[in-house]
Amino acid sequence: MINFIPLILFVVFWYAVAKHFKAKGKGAFIRHITGFLVGALGLIVSAIIIAPKPDATATTETKTEVVASKETVKEEQKTVTEVVKDEPKAEEPAKTEEPKKQEPVVAEIPKAAEQPAEEKATETAKEEAEEEPAHDIGMNLSQFSQIVNTNFKEMSSPFKMPKKPKFEKNDNYDLMSYSFSNNFAMNITLQKKTHNIISVVTIITPSQNTTDNLVMLFSNSALLSAAEGKGGMKTAGKKFIQTQTALSEQFTTEQKSVSDSFIYNGKKYEVGFINGVGIMSSVGSAE
Known part of the structure; x- marks a missing residue:
């Protein structure tokens, strides 16, 4: 039944x-x-x-790849599809000449399931923001925040971005992290001088309340499509919802991590249903 x-x-x-x-x-x-x-x-x-929960071995392998995919700033642009494709490699022994690369992976595996959405997104950004410069989406944090709140208001979303977002300064980039709720959080990587947005990463941890989940999914689409400016919900937002819907059906059928991406107006949109983590999405320059 x-x-x-x-x-x-x-x-x-x-x-x-x-x-x-x-x-x-x-x-x-x-x-x-x-x-x-x-x-x-x-x-x-x-x-x-x-859906039945995955066995402990499959969950551990998935978490290992999710953490391992965060080691370089270019992997912020890497599709969630590549994260899933790399899962089998979790069983391969580490190369002898790169022993240090395995240490952070082992250390973070137990934490993945216990950290709230905001902490997961923040850790991802800290690791990704320490390498070489990346292209931005042509919009600064203030402009993005205004469009996000306009989109939220149009769809009667209960969420709202702060008028004066606080950010964390780093050597190469600045980071802005914000949690809309215990189950919905985002992280934004910024250029230091202009505060133009390099990428936006969101994570949704499904709750037991179906209505809350629907609100988070629609709000997630409205947030990411703000990268297109006004009217983005009718273009990139619509495509994002279609991609998200198709992936959810595939996830339900195959019972394993799935992901997909598409490029619209020079920006790359990604979404993945990751076992043991939740729904991870992002937008950034396609260059």
Whole structure:
């Protein structure tokens, strides 16, 4: 019976949203396409929640690769797809000439499952921001924050970015970390002089509340698509939701970490469903 819960939620959300927009006088197409998207996300999130947990060995291997993929700043631009493809290599012995590279991986494995979303995103940024310069997305932190809050307001999201974001200074880059909730956090890497954004990384840890999960997923799309400026939710945001939906179905079917990416307007968008971690997403320059 529990296997029918995602389908039931899909129908219920579709009907409820369509009825809600009908009461507001919206057209049939708008009512039902919105109902379908919300229903689909409800199905996806509920499927993830009830999906069988992976065995300890598979989870440990996945966490090892997630941590190992953070060692260089160029890997901030590396697709989440490459993180997943590298999973089998976790079983290979370390090369003798590079013993030091294995030490941080072993040290961080036990912490991965215990750290909240904000700490995971922050650790990623600290490791990625210590190498060579990278291209930015042509938008500074202040501009990005304003567009994000506009997007949140349009979709009635409960989240909001601070008006004066605080950031941490480093030798090569500055870092801005912010937690919207215990399950939804982001990290932004900035150029030191201009504070133009190099990349935005988000992580969602699914909760037991389906409604909260839907809000986080839609808000995540609104946040990342702000990299396109005003109207980004209708272009890159729409493509991101489609990619996210397809991945969630694949994750539910295969029961293993999956990821995908696409390039839009010179920016690379990535999203991955990672066992034992959550939903990791990012946007940055495609160069």
